[in-house]
Amino acid sequence: MRCPYCHGSDDKVVDSRGADSGSAIRRRRECLGCGRRYTTYERVEALPLVVLKRGGEREPFEPDKVAAGIRRAAKNRPLDAARVAEVVEEVHDQMQAAGPEVSSEAVGVAVLERLRDLDPVAYLRFASVYKEFSDPRDFEREVALLQKGLEKTTAPKRRGRSRS
Numbered sequence: 001m002r003c004p005y006c007h008g009s010d011d012k013v014v015d016s017r018g019a020d021s022g023s024a025i026r027r028r029r030e031c032l033g034c035g036r037r038y039t040t041y042e043r044v045e046a047l048p049l050v051v052l053k054r055g056g057e058r059e060p061f062e063p064d065k066v067a068a069g070i071r072r073a074a075k076n077r078p079l080d081a082a083r084v085a086e087v088v089e090e091v092h093d094q095m096q097a098a099g100p101e102v103s104s105e106a107v108g109v110a111v112l113e114r115l116r117d118l119d120p121v122a123y124l125r126f127a128s129v130y131k132e133f134s135d136p137r138d139f140e141r142e143v144a145l146l147q148k149g150l151e152k153t154t155a156p157k158r159r160g161r162s163r164s
């Protein structure tokens with residue numbers, strides 16, 4: 001470690017303890033050149049968040065992509081950019097806590113759970129893309145769920161319907 005005072009590179013650790021409730025180690029160091037003390041922190045490098053897609057491929061979690069999906073669903077709806085950014089951030093935090101690898105389903109459900117409370121139209125639009133609605137009855141079912149407001153968001157349809 002380079003001393004911040006004299007830029008010498010020889011030091012000794014004089015104290016070492018946990019910090020940030022165990023997620024970091026704080027070390028007091030003493031420069032062997034000038035004798036002054038300084039502090040360093042050591043922490044685990046955050047793992048990149050990976051999304052496992054329905055087709056089996058993996059890609060990095062991209063907040064911008066999630067935001068674009070929400071914006072499309074919220075077009076002409078009273079859902080401002082700040083609110084969308086908030087949703088993305090909440091979803092990102094939730095996925096990070098569940099990570100380092102999450103399914104695209106989990107991301108979609110996390111978005112839907114928030115949109116349901118914010119804007120029913122944006123919710124339905126997002127659900128129609130995400131759940132691959134193919135029939136007006138899909139909408140009816142979803143609207144019924146929305147009206148009950150209690151049900152948990154249902155899982156999307158499985159891709160690759162049996163072709164036997």
Ligand SMILES: [Zn+2]
Nearest residue numbers: 003006031034
């Ligand atoms: Zn020094």
